[in-house]
Amino acid sequence: MKLSMGYVILYVQDLEKTKYFYGELLGFSLRGEYGTYIEYDTGSTILSMNTREGGREVTNLPIPDDSRKEQTFELGFVTQEVEKVVEKLRIAGVPVLMEPREKPWGQKVAYVEDPDGHYIEICSPMG
Structure with a gap:
C-alpha cells in the first residue's frame, strides 16, 4: 500500500485574516473557495483552511472554539x-x-x- 500527502487542513478562527496571511503575505495562489473552506496551491501539497465551526459541521469532530x-x-x-x-x-x-x-x-x-x-x-x- 502506498500513501501520499494530499493536503493539510488548518482550522482557523478568522478566514479573512488567514486569507491575508497565506495569500497576500506569503503569496500562495488561492486554488478554491467553498463557503468556509479554502485551498492554496503550495507546490506538491495543498494547504487548506476551514473555520472551526465549518470543520465541526463537516467532520463532527470536537474542534475547539478558541x-x-x-x-x-x-x-x-x-x-x-x-x-x-x-x-x-x-x-x-x-x-x-x-x-x-x-x-x-x-x-x-x-x-x-x-x-x-x-x-x-x-x-x-x-x-
Whole structure:
C-alpha cells in the first residue's frame, strides 16, 4: 500500500485574516473557495483552511472554539530568500518567533506565527 500527502487542513478562527496571511503575505495562489473552506496551491501539497465551526459541521469532530497555544506541529515553507520573507512578514505585523539563523546542517531557518498561532517555519532548501 502506498500513501501520499494530499493536503493539510488548518482550522482557523478568522478566514479573512488567514486569507491575508497565506495569500497576500506569503503569496500562495488561492486554488478554491467553498463557503468556509479554502485551498492554496503550495507546490506538491495543498494547504487548506476551514473555520472551526465549518470543520465541526463537516467532520463532527470536537474542534475547539478558541486558538490553542500548545503546538505539536509546524508548517515549513522553503525559499532562497528567508530574510526577505521574514522582513515582509515583520513589516506586516506578523510575530517573528525566531530570527533567521543558520543551523549546524547548513539550512537557514526562521519561525513566525500565523493569525491562529500556528508555527510557520520559513527556511532555505536542505543541502
